[in-house]
Amino acid sequence: MMPKDGIDRGSGVALWRQIADRLRQAIVDGEFGTDGLMPGEMALSARFAVNRHTVRAALAGLVEEGLIETVQGRGTRVRPPKRYSFPISKRTRFSEGLAGQIRERQVTVIEDGVLAAPQTVAEKLGLAEGHPVLRLVLVSRVDGVALSNSTNYFDAQRFAAMAERVRETGSITRAYRDLGVEDYIRRATELTARLADERERGLLDLKPGAVVMEARALNATPEGAPLQYAVTAFAADRVTLRLGDPIE
Amino acid sequence: MMPKDGIDRGSGVALWRQIADRLRQAIVDGEFGTDGLMPGEMALSARFAVNRHTVRAALAGLVEEGLIETVQGRGTRVRPPKRYSFPISKRTRFSEGLAGQIRERQVTVIEDGVLAAPQTVAEKLGLAEGHPVLRLVLVSRVDGVALSNSTNYFDAQRFAAMAERVRETGSITRAYRDLGVEDYIRRATELTARLADERERGLLDLKPGAVVMEARALNATPEGAPLQYAVTAFAADRVTLRLGDPIE
DNA sequence: TCCATTTGTCTATTTATCTAGACAACTCGA
DNA sequence: TCGAGTTGTCTAGATAAATAGACAAATGGA
Structure with missing residues (x-):
């Protein structure tokens, strides 16, 4: 009530x-x-x-x-609940893909910290195991509705100020720009789906039994040098992931 | 900036x-x-x-x-950063103990869900192992400063509406009152201290290396029947726990 | 068609918020 | 002691938000 x-x-x-x-x-x-x-x-x-x-x-x-x-x-x-459509093609940026669909987009930093890269992360970023990496846990909302929860890894030496920049600008793309990265591509993406765990249910305001799509993505410079490894859980009942043009 | x-x-x-x-x-x-x-x-x-x-x-x-x-x-x-003083004596309630010190107190529900009671929890609440218990993860802030992060367990049958009531009232005591519990005592408290883990650092906005005091408390009716088992991590650099009268 | 219900639009008035300017009261260092 | 720089207080007016009431316009069912 x-x-x-x-x-x-x-x-x-x-x-x-x-x-x-x-x-x-x-x-x-x-x-x-x-x-x-x-x-x-x-x-x-x-x-x-x-x-x-x-x-x-x-x-x-x-x-x-x-x-x-x-x-x-x-x-x-x-209005029947919107399904936000995220492009996951090579060049499109998160923010750009949503242009026109949304009014207010907001990224919240849930956690940030530096840790020694475990083997799995080091491999993806092309760093030595144990090299310091920045871990950023984010929740992104659109029109006040939580859409995704992501855990992101960056080279901590190069992107030390990332957390601060994201907090201030509310956008990863803008944070990148502030740190001298003008353009980047999605070099690889892997998709799967599963039940949301308890933490995700809390962060994304999901009911028990809700499903998330999990995307593991490697972002890189246009030349292919790794920048960011991200594991993102999208709330499946609010989001459609899209390759190519929108269907309709 | x-x-x-x-x-x-x-x-x-x-x-x-x-x-x-x-x-x-x-x-x-x-x-x-x-x-x-x-x-x-x-x-x-x-x-x-x-x-x-x-x-x-x-x-x-x-x-x-x-x-x-x-x-x-x-x-x-x-003003020099306050240290909030929490009484942990038998009768004092969280909110009351802070009376006069604070202007705005706020409890946020981070997670809530029902699960089968593990043996450790069931024992404390006097329930059978596997009995449904409500788990409530909270962060409490005062004047906008995060003070503590707690994980609370209740009998899910009796306190099904707890999460909702806490979300609405912003206070456990008021939620209790709405659910017919007019008074309760702290039947047992155990204290320890340790480094904050990564999640706590995120929730309480702590720096790496920050210390938390961990209080494990069993709240009960004045007659002694268990109501709530709570594990609370207090940010040690912002909080003093107090037994008896304030010193000074 | 008629009628109850609902949202849309208009005018008028009151209250809250913000701006503008002037000057008093206080602190601190020269 | 003096003056620059600060917060405190007052008056007056402009703009935004909220209340009050009346009636028009559209919908859907009887």
């Missing part, structure tokens, strides 16, 4: 934004049943104890985000 | 709040050197491109939180 109260007046956060945030959460929690029909504006304004216009401002925000759609005379319903 | 820009006008979040959030982050990032002297209000208003009064509202918020202190004629400085 959604709590009746819980919006703070005069907290520096506008009421419509607090309401929009709550409704967005309720939507991704699947609170509005199978038909996705939301309560009317009057009902919502009663529930949050605000004016109808304030609720309308919140709904307008969610329409803008593409999360809901309103039809005069009928009501407001949740 | 703190970015110059990055505050959105008309985003539904008041400018003073956005600025307060940025400054709070800058403070915990240790941006204001050893003396902790912050730039003057004029400098800050120039940096964020807002009126001085708007900056003052942000600073007033941080003063209210106890993060900084302002002295007329001198300037604004970061």
Whole structure:
């Protein structure tokens, strides 16, 4: 159940934004049943104890985000959950591939640290075993919905500032650019799928039994020198991986 | 470095709040050197491109939180990092023990799930091995600073709604109350200390080499019936555990 | 077709937030 | 002691957010 109260007046956060945030959460929690029909504006304004216009401002925000759609005379319903389409071809960058599909993309650093490269990682990056590597654990969200959880390895000497740059720019591509890497390719990708483990369920807000696609990718300079080894778990019910043009 | 820009006008979040959030982050990032002297209000208003009064509202918020202190004629400085004092005596509740010290306390649910009780847990909770138990992984923050990371086990049948209640109320004590437990005691506590592992470093924002105090506690009804088994890692450089009255 | 229900639009008013400027009060070093 | 630099306080006005009420326009079922 959604709590009746819980919006703070005069907290520096506008009421419509607090309401929009709550409704967005309720939507991704699947609170509005199978038909996705939301309560009317009057009902919502009663529930949050605000004016109808304030609720309308919140709904307008969610329409803008593409999360809901309103039809005069009928009501407001949740748009069928999007499946974000990720290209995994050779040249396309993560961010570019999503251009036009999304409004707000966000990468969060969950963990970062330097460790001695285990054999499996050293091999992929073309480093000596034990060479220091930077491990970055990320969660990426789009429109507030978690899409993937990745563990990334970099040469710690060359990319010491990577974690900091990612934290600031919110994007690996931009972090690369800040560190002097203008272009890179996906040299190899391996795909598999499995049940999400407990940690992934926590990070990606998945239900027990949810499936993830696991992509192991080696990014490299256009000349082929390894830059980054990444193991990414995509939430399978929210993401389609794509080779070539979109189908439709 | 703190970015110059990055505050959105008309985003539904008041400018003073956005600025307060940025400054709070800058403070915990240790941006204001050893003396902790912050730039003057004029400098800050120039940096964020807002009126001085708007900056003052942000600073007033941080003063209210106890993060900084302002002295007329001198300037604004970061208050020396607090050590939060946690009582671990029999009756005191987490929240109560911190009363007066803090302004904003926040518990985040990192993971939750039901599993068959392993022998070690079943024993402590007085349940049969394999009985379903709810596992709740939490991070608690005060004034935006992460203090502890805990793994908690409950009887899943009795406390099925625990995760949801904690998420909503942001407090275990309040969640208990919602579920009909008005009072409880700490029946047993064991303490040790060790280096933080990688996951804890990520969750609590600790540097490599940081130390945590690990408390294993069994909470029970006043009559002694087990309610909750918790393993909590406290960031040792931010927390003092206390038995009896505060020293000083 | 008619009617209840729902979203869309308009006007008006109040409250919160932000800006602008002036000056007082205080601290510290020259 | 003086003055530069700082925070504290006040007034006034502009802009954004929220409330209130009324009615139009579309939908879907009776």
